[in-house]
Amino acid sequence: MILKGWYSQNGWRTKLILINQRNEPVRLRIKLFEGEKGRLLAMINMKLKPKEMRFYNLDRIKRISGKAGVILIDSEKPIICSGHLVNLNDEMKVLDYKLVSIEESRGCC
Amino acid sequence: MSREDLSVKIKFEPDSDLIVGEAPSGKSLAIRLSEDPSPLELMLIALGACAAIDAYNALIVRGGAVKVIEISLNCKYVRERNAHLDEISMTYNIEAEKVGRKEAEEAIKLSLEKYCSVGNILRRKVEIKPPIVKLRKIKNKSRGFNA
Numbered sequence: 420m421i422l423k424g425w426y427s428q429n430g431w432r433t434k435l436i437l438i439n440q441r442n443e444p445v446r447l448r449i450k451l452f453e454g455e456k457g458r459l460l461a462m463i464n465m466k467l468k469p470k471e472m473r474f475y476n477l478d479r480i481k482r483i484s485g486k487a488g489v490i491l492i493d494s495e496k497p498i499i500c501s502g503h504l505v506n507l508n509d510e511m512k513v514l515d516y517k518l519v520s521i522e523e524s525r526g527c528c
Numbered sequence: 529m530s531r532e533d534l535s536v537k538i539k540f541e542p543d544s545d546l547i548v549g550e551a552p553s554g555k556s557l558a559i560r561l562s563e564d565p566s567p568l569e570l571m572l573i574a575l576g577a578c579a580a581i582d583a584y585n586a587l588i589v590r591g592g593a594v595k596v597i598e599i600s601l602n603c604k605y606v607r608e609r610n611a612h613l614d615e616i617s618m619t620y621n622i623e624a625e626k627v628g629r630k631e632a633e634e635a636i637k638l639s640l641e642k643y644c645s646v647g648n649i650l651r652r653k654v655e656i657k658p659p660i661v662k663l664r665k666i667k668n669k670s671r672g673f674n675a
Contacts, residue, residue, distance in 0.1 A: 421589055448631060450591050459591065459626040491591045493631070523589050523643070 420494050424502050424518035426451060426477055427487035431504045431514075435475040435490070438499040439467035447494040451480070454488045467498065492518065568613075571650075572601045575616070578646040579639075579659075583620060586639035592627030595666060603654075615655040625666040633661040 426433040439445045449463040460482050467473060477483060492500055499517070506512035537550040550556040559565075565573060576599045587594050598621040604614035620636055627635075636659055640647055647656055 450626075452591055452626070462628060462631075489591070493590055493635075521589060523586065523639075 420497050421521050421523065422490075422492040422494070422498075422500050422518040423521050424490045424492075424500070424516065425488070426483070426490050426502065427504055428477055428483050429485050429487045430508065431487070431506055433477045434503040434505075435477065436501045436503060437465070437467060437471075437473045437475060437492075439469065439471050440499065441496060442469045443496070444468055445494060445496045445498055447492055447498065449475075450491045450493070451477070451483050452488040452491070453486055457488060460486060460488070490518065568605075572603060572616075575644075575646045575650060576601050576618070579618065579644050582639040582643045583622070583636045585643070586635040587622075587624060587627055587632060590627060590631065590635055592624050592632070593666075594622065594624040594627075596623040597621075613650075613654045615657060616650070617657040617660070619660040619662065621662050621664070623664045623666060627663070627665075629661070629663045632663045633659075636661050 426435075435449070437447075445467045447465050447467065449465065450459060451461045451463075452458065453460050461480050463475075463480075465473075465475075490502070492498075497520075501515060501517045504514040535552060539548045539550075540546075541548075545561050547559040547561065548556055549559070559567075559570070580597045580599055583597055583599075584594055600619045600621070601616060602619075603616040606612050606614050618640075622632060624632070640656070640659055650656060
């Protein structure tokens with residue numbers, strides 16, 4: 420499955436919350452782009468343990484500091500992911516959203 | 529599961545060496561037997577074309593920017609009374625950016641197994657080997673991390 424969302428490290432701080440509800444490990448790949456259709460800035464390979472919930476702070480990735488754009492998560496099995504954005508000037512401003520699953524195109528014919 | 533009717537019309541005129549196939553959309557394809565690919569070759573071309581479109585879709589949805597997809601198909605053709613294809617191997621040569629080699633390999637394998645309609649039909653009778661993917665990155669300055 421492919422999940423799509425938005426991150427911002429430009430005036431905001433983004434944290435991803437990844438949840439594997441299954442009883443088996445799940446491998447996934449997170450891609451961070453510059454803007455909507457810009458460069459691929461970083462790619463993170465991750466493995467979630469069975470029933471694991473992981474918090475991943477995007478501050479760890481220096482290449483995306485000061486940037487904002489699309490997140491794509493390609494997961495071999497279904498997972499849940501939400502984004503948690505906190506405004507740097509006013510920490511009371513918080514955005515929480517769930518990354519949506521995007522459909523793969525179904526065949527040519 | 530939904531079933532839809534799909535019918536095409538073929539007209540063969542031996543005197544003019546011409547086969548015309550007409551699709552339900554009204555689009556047609558004319559084949560001159562002496563000049564154009566044979567029906568068997570056309571079947572492989574159909575498989576390659578279907579697989580190329582599916583590979584493109586699989587890479588685009590993962591944020592990739594694809595410039596060229598070339599697929600070389602190789603099959604074992606058994607010439608006997610009931611001539612048939614034995615196995616088909618496919619090699620993809622892709623020119624793209626914003627996509628990794630392993631990622632492209634996984635996405636293409638999935639698209640070929642799951643979405644390629646022509647491949648799914650052929651697979652019932654012919655073994656289609658796992659694809660070989662060769663990726664030439666146009667440019668990619670991103671760094672990978674393992675978390």
